[in-house]
Amino acid sequence: AQRVTQPEKLLSVFKGAPVELKCNYSYSGSPELFWYVQYSRQRLQLLLRHISRESIKGFTADLNKGETSFHLKKPFAQEEDSAMYYCALNGPTNFGNEKLTFGTGTRLTIIP
Amino acid sequence: NAGVMQNPRHLVRRRGQEARLRCSPMKGHSHVYWYRQLPEEGLKFMVYLQKENIIDESGMPKERFSAEFPKEGPSILRIQQVVRGDSAAYFCASSPPMSAEENEKLFFGSGTQLSVL
Numbered sequence: 318a319q320r321v322t323q324p325e326k327l328l329s330v331f332k333g334a335p336v337e338l339k340c341n342y343s344y345s346g347s348p349e350l351f352w353y354v355q356y357s358r359q360r361l362q363l364l365l366r367h368i369s370r371e372s373i374k375g376f377t378a379d380l381n382k383g384e385t386s387f388h389l390k391k392p393f394a395q396e397e398d399s400a401m402y403y404c405a406l407n408g409p410t411n412f413g414n415e416k417l418t419f420g421t422g423t424r425l426t427i428i429p
Numbered sequence: 430n431a432g433v434m435q436n437p438r439h440l441v442r443r444r445g446q447e448a449r450l451r452c453s454p455m456k457g458h459s460h461v462y463w464y465r466q467l468p469e470e471g472l473k474f475m476v477y478l479q480k481e482n483i484i485d486e487s488g489m490p491k492e493r494f495s496a497e498f499p500k501e502g503p504s505i506l507r508i509q510q511v512v513r514g515d516s517a518a519y520f521c522a523s524s525p526p527m528s529a530e531e532n533e534k535l536f537f538g539s540g541t542q543l544s545v546l
Binding site for chain 2: 363419
């Protein structure tokens with residue numbers, strides 16, 4: 318069964334400090350991993366996906382198959398990073414069907 | 430492009446009533462997904478539809494819940510005889526055809542918050 322675990326419900330970080338949002342998954346094959354973000358009063362939107370291997374808004378995430386993790390990182394937090402972050406997984410058997418399994422989310426608050 | 434439109438934003442029902450949630454996908458998108466978010470939980474997949482077809486309903490409760498995406502008009506998630514446990518945020522998402530090259534595959538609506546009294 319697919320499962321995504323985000324162990325931290327809340328995370329507070331000072332502005333300028335590094336940020337790491339943890340995500341672990343369980344899946345028997347090779348999944349596709351995503352990070353979604355929801356800013357205050359806005360819709361859930363894609364932040365990044367592991368396949369694209371790019372940095373968005375200074376955030377990066379590396380898929381570690383050995384540790385089954387996909388932690389989201391940013392070296393220097395900014396106030397506008399305050400939001401709800403969701404890690405999500407899509408198994409390749411669902412290719413063409415974007416049936417994502419979401420974690421419970423982490424609310425990131427950046428302290429000025 | 431107005432994005433994925435869901436209405437109503439908030440819906441209040443008494444136990445036993447019916448709830449109808451609407452979702453209009455983004456222009457050019459023919460795939461619709463419904464997700465439910467219970468309090469303190471992550472979004473959970475309910476159903477995946479294409480026009481006039483239910484492709485995957487593995488996340489739908491066996492009773493009282495149904496979904497449709499007619500040839501014309503929005504997708505409808507229908508909950509009959511609502512109970513308090515149905516209170517949740519219901520999110521719709523749409524995606525373009527598989528042939529389209531878009532980095533972001535799923536576009537979410539703002540959700541409908543259903544409250545059952």
